Amino acid sequence: MNRTVKKMLVVLDCCVGCHACEIACRQEHDLTHETGSKWCRVMTVKPRRVRDELHLDYFPTLCVHCDDPLCLKSCPVEAITKREDGLVLVNGQKCNGCRLCISACPYGAMSFNEVTKAAGKCDFCLGRVEYGIEPSCVQHCLGGALRYVSPEELNEVTKGKHTAFFEKVCYASSQWKLVL
Amino acid sequence: MSDMVCKKCGTSWIVPKKLKSILSKARSSQPERYNELLSLCPKCRPQAFGERTIGKDLKKVPRSWRIPRRRVEERKPVKVDPRSGATVYQSQCYICNSGCDALVFEKDGKVIKVEGDPSSPITKGTLCCKGLASKEQLYHKDRILYPMKRIGQRGEGRWQRISWDEALDTAAGRFKEIEKKFGPDSIVLATGTKRGTWVDYVMRFANAWRKQWTSTGWAQCAIPRLSAGGMVLGGPAAECPDFSKTTCILVWGANPPNNWPHQAVHLMDAWSRGVPMIVVDPELRETSSKADIWLQLRPGTDAALGLGFINVIISEGLYDKEFVEKWCIGFDELKARAGEYDLDRVEKITWVPKAKIREAARLYATSKPACMMHSVGIEQNADTISSCLTTVMLPALTGNLDIPGGNLYPMFQGMRGRDDLDYTLKHTITPEREKNILGSTQYPLLSSNECVLYPTAHNSTLWKTMLDGKPYPMKGIYIHGTHLAVNVANTQQVTAALRGLEFIVVVDILMNPTAELADILLPAATWLERDEVACHIQASYNAIQIGQAVVRQGECRSNYAIMNDLAKRLGVENMFPPESDEPFFDFMLGKTGLTWKILKEKGGHTFPDVFKKYEKNGFNTPSKKVELANSKMKRLGVDPLPIHREPSESPISTPELAKDYPLIITTGGRLSMYRHSEGRNIEILRELMPHPLMSIHPATAQGLGILDGDEVVVETPRGSMEAWANLTEGIHPGVVQLPSHWSGMNNVNLVMDNERCAPLIGSTQLRCQLCRVKRKK
Numbered sequence: 001m002n003r004t005v006k007k008m009l010v011v012l013d014c015c016v017g018c019h020a021c022e023i024a025c026r027q028e029h030d031l032t033h034e035t036g037s038k039w040c041r042v043m044t045v046k047p048r049r050v051r052d053e054l055h056l057d058y059f060p061t062l063c064v065h066c067d068d069p070l071c072l073k074s075c076p077v078e079a080i081t082k083r084e085d086g087l088v089l090v091n092g093q094k095c096n097g098c099r100l101c102i103s104a105c106p107y108g109a110m111s112f113n114e115v116t117k118a119a120g121k122c123d124f125c126l127g128r129v130e131y132g133i134e135p136s137c138v139q140h141c142l143g144g145a146l147r148y149v150s151p152e153e154l155n156e157v158t159k160g161k162h163t164a165f166f167e168k169v170c171y172a173s174s175q176w177k178l179v180l
Numbered sequence: 181m182s183d184m185v186c187k188k189c190g191t192s193w194i195v196p197k198k199l200k201s202i203l204s205k206a207r208s209s210q211p212e213r214y215n216e217l218l219s220l221c222p223k224c225r226p227q228a229f230g231e232r233t234i235g236k237d238l239k240k241v242p243r244s245w246r247i248p249r250r251r252v253e254e255r256k257p258v259k260v261d262p263r264s265g266a267t268v269y270q271s272q273c274y275i276c277n278s279g280c281d282a283l284v285f286e287k288d289g290k291v292i293k294v295e296g297d298p299s300s301p302i303t304k305g306t307l308c309c310k311g312l313a314s315k316e317q318l319y320h321k322d323r324i325l326y327p328m329k330r331i332g333q334r335g336e337g338r339w340q341r342i343s344w345d346e347a348l349d350t351a352a353g354r355f356k357e358i359e360k361k362f363g364p365d366s367i368v369l370a371t372g373t374k375r376g377t378w379v380d381y382v383m384r385f386a387n388a389w390r391k392q393w394t395s396t397g398w399a400q401c402a403i404p405r406l407s408a409g410g411m412v413l414g415g416p417a418a419e420c421p422d423f424s425k426t427t428c429i430l431v432w433g434a435n436p437p438n439n440w441p442h443q444a445v446h447l448m449d450a451w452s453r454g455v456p457m458i459v460v461d462p463e464l465r466e467t468s469s470k471a472d473i474w475l476q477l478r479p480g481t482d483a484a485l486g487l488g489f490i491n492v493i494i495s496e497g498l499y500d501k502e503f504v505e506k507w508c509i510g511f512d513e514l515k516a517r518a519g520e521y522d523l524d525r526v527e528k529i530t531w532v533p534k535a536k537i538r539e540a541a542r543l544y545a546t547s548k549p550a551c552m553m554h555s556v557g558i559e560q561n562a563d564t565i566s567s568c569l570t571t572v573m574l575p576a577l578t579g580n581l582d583i584p585g586g587n588l589y590p591m592f593q594g595m596r597g598r599d600d601l602d603y604t605l606k607h608t609i610t611p612e613r614e615k616n617i618l619g620s621t622q623y624p625l626l627s628s629n630e631c632v633l634y635p636t637a638h639n640s641t642l643w644k645t646m647l648d649g650k651p652y653p654m655k656g657i658y659i660h661g662t663h664l665a666v667n668v669a670n671t672q673q674v675t676a677a678l679r680g681l682e683f684i685v686v687v688d689i690l691m692n693p694t695a696e697l698a699d700i701l702l703p704a705a706t707w708l709e710r711d712e713v714a715c716h717i718q719a720s721y722n723a724i725q726i727g728q729a730v731v732r733q734g735e736c737r738s739n740y741a742i743m744n745d746l747a748k749r750l751g752v753e754n755m756f757p758p759e760s761d762e763p764f765f766d767f768m769l770g771k772t773g774l775t776w777k778i779l780k781e782k783g784g785h786t787f788p789d790v791f792k793k794y795e796k797n798g799f800n801t802p803s804k805k806v807e808l809a810n811s812k813m814k815r816l817g818v819d820p821l822p823i824h825r826e827p828s829e830s831p832i833s834t835p836e837l838a839k840d841y842p843l844i845i846t847t848g849g850r851l852s853m854y855r856h857s858e859g860r861n862i863e864i865l866r867e868l869m870p871h872p873l874m875s876i877h878p879a880t881a882q883g884l885g886i887l888d889g890d891e892v893v894v895e896t897p898r899g900s901m902e903a904w905a906n907l908t909e910g911i912h913p914g915v916v917q918l919p920s921h922w923s924g925m926n927n928v929n930l931v932m933d934n935e936r937c938a939p940l941i942g943s944t945q946l947r948c949q950l951c952r953v954k955r956k957k
Binding site: 022024056127157 | 243245262294295296305307308312313315437441444445448449452464465466470852863864865867909910
């Protein structure tokens with residue numbers, strides 16, 4: 001019960017910067033314009049020259065569910081928990097809106113909801129996954145950069161590629177060496 | 181070691197051991213392929229099983245992500261979502277014209293969510309950010325929900341709600357009055373991008389009413405491509421690339437992640453398998469950033485680059501000799517023309533290094549199957565027919581027509597489309613009426629019955645007629661779903677022309693500057709509020725899709741109902757009853773054996789794949805062959821072969837002007853969050869791109885004292901507009917790129933010329949004019 005085995009694989013090569021994941025996430029979690037809250041973002045790494053070749057990259061960012069989450073440590077009311085399967089979850093009911101977790105998170109993944117006055121972040125669409133449906137960002141990703149895969153598949157696919165592993169998220173690229 | 185004789189070119193060659201071992205691995209799975217590959221010499225052999233035959237200097241393709249990227253779950257269409265208890269409708273997203281399959285979740289009479297349809301082979305479950313935000317448009321505060329009439333001055337924005345009967349009676353009455361007073365040609369109908377079938381229905385309405393109609397985009401988008409495809413290939417094969425089985429992708433003037441999302445899905449699937457991709461684009465953008473070979477050409481020189489491609493393919497003997505001999509005519513004429521474009525000349529015109537052109541042309545021509553995708557980027561220059569002719573010829577020369585992994589002919593097997601005369605009523609256009617269509621003599625491929633689909637009035641000629649009353653007075657307009665005050669070049673002229681009219685009816689979804697000019701305003705339904713049956717090449721080459729009405733806001737009505745009701749009051753025949761759209765849908769499906777009821781039950785229909793359809797009846801051209809030198813243009817008395825024509829403003833054609841206006845301005849790079857003029861009022865989309873960004877090279881910007889993010893003023897001989905600078909190395913220092921369709925002072929159409937149009941088809945040269953840029957004080 002309550003265990004998700006699959007992991008998020010982010011293939012940086014494949015991101016086309018279309019922002020479908022962002023809007024899919026906002027629709028799924030009801031993060032309207034008024035909430036000012038975003039759980040998933042795509043960053044653009046503007047064109048630059050590397051070894052005389054021009055590169056333009058897009059970088060989808062979401063909560064990596066840290067092995068040792070700083071948001072959890074910073075929360076004074078224990079609204080943030082790390083589950084056995086590695087997922088870091090925020091309990092909106094317990095949250096007192098102090099925003100300490102937002103400044104604690106090194107990845108900018110935590111975001112404050114101006115409507116509910118509580119912090120929130122990516123939960124890998126737990127509600128969907130429990131019904132056997134992929135997370136919304138994964139389903140709608142045009143480039144196929146976001147994939148929700150089993151650990152075995154993940155190891156198989158990332159063989160020989162540059163990777164950055166977290167407990168639940170793996171960034172991978174065939175072009176760029178990833179430094180944590 | 182054994183000697184083999186190549187099946188294709190006849191030279192003998194030795195099969196290396198290594199190749200044998202590579203191929204034998206694949207032998208068990210694909211024996212025919214194995215034999216085929218062994219019977220060809222390295223030069224003729226298509227690239228296969230990881231073995232590359234040419235282009236050793238090509239950038240290595242290190243990527244290949246081995247799992248199927250997206251498992252399309254065989255999720256049965258659920259009627260009720262177990263999570264939220266919402267009713268789920270299978271529909272088709274029409275936030276743009278791509279027509280992606282979508283699921284709409286409705287609960288207590290409200291749409292709670294829009295999602296991609298995971299069972300769809302067209303989208304593989306995806307939906308772009310615009311489609312996902314459809315709900316925001318549906319419930320937007322600026323929605324036009326009731327018919328309204330203007331009570332203040334034109335453009336003042338004071339409205340009074342009226343009933344549908346009053347609105348339509350007033351419209352019909354005023355139109356009849358104008359017709360009586362100023363003659364039958366004094367009224368015009370206007371529409372915009374295709375969103376399902378209804379845009380073509382505006383044209384049926386126009387033909388039934390015996391009026392002319394204009395589409396804001398046609399001359400600049402789609403018609404040049406379709407004309408060239410029709411004349412050369414006898415159909416829109418160049419519009420339907422099959423990415424699923426391809427071994428090489430050529431993308432020309434397109435950026436599918438932004439403007440054709442479901443094609444981007446298939447393209448990226450192929451790309452992540454390791455399929456090499458060639459992209460022709462003046463700027464490093466979403467698609468070109470993934471390219472293995474990126475050809476950064478000077479804007480407006482696509483025809484020269486295309487001829488360079490053809491030159492390489494023909495002179496190096498890389499074309500499919502068997503196919504060309506059997507199925508093409510006019511090859512020698514084309515060969516002679518392409519011979520004039522040696523790569524030294526092409527390099528000089530296009531600014532693309534010739535080694536790169538050669539490499540790209542070789543890669544495309546020697547990979548089989550290879551597919552080509554082209555789009556609007558090649559349709560807004562000085563000779564759009566030429567640039568489109570060169571691109572549509574590529575799949576024919578390389579024998580990639582109608583084969584898996586190549587470019588496919590659509591197959592709708594009986595479903596009526598916009599080429600069906602009973603639907604479009606094109607046959608009712610008499611020579612007298614044809615003569616009066618604006619632009620019919622100057623732009624025969626757009627405005628006369630020679631047009632590949634149906635004639636449309638030429639945009640800039642129309643505005644001029646409205647302003648000076650020549651050759652006849654133009655006093656009324658029926659605008660159905662187009663934002664004329666932003667969409668077309670020379671905004672000042674367009675708004676002046678509209679303001680001078682006696683009567684304007686606007687049908688739209690949201691309030692906008694065009695709607696503000698109306699006398700009568702009618703509320704149209706968004707895609708979530710209307711039924712639709714559509715089959716078109718933008719969505720798929722072999723599927724009929726349906727849209728379903730889920731909710732209804734205010735008193736909005738479907739586009740068909742609005743036109744049918746107005747037609748009834750005008751006494752126009754050959755239209756359908758306004759009460760229900762079903763008889764029309766059944767008429768469209770007439771020959772397929774399907775009906776609207778069946779489709780609604782099934783949620784759409786896909787026809788089986790048939791390849792090489794031309795082997796049965798030949799190609800749909802007068803000679804039944806691919807006409808490389810086409811007979812239609814010969815009949816019109818013009819040169820049937822592509823040619824490079826310098827843009828009417830460029831550093832080469834107007835060096836004097838270039839002293840004052842040194843930068844080439846190319847407009848219309850599409851953004852993923854907006855569709856043309858739509859979407860900027862939707863907050864969650866606007867957050868992604870709050871203002872228009874002009875792409876400019878850092879070196880150029882430095883010389884002009886412009887920093888990243890600075891507000892800039894762009895000036896051309898026509899006027900000025902404002903934007904924000906986006907410094908990027910991905911653009912040539914002599915070029916700036918401005919996004920189109922922003923309103924107010926940020927509208928790039930304020931500075932674009934619409935006088936000098938491409939021959940035969942009348943496209944405005946939006947991609948290649950001259951400008952200067954300065955920092956805003």
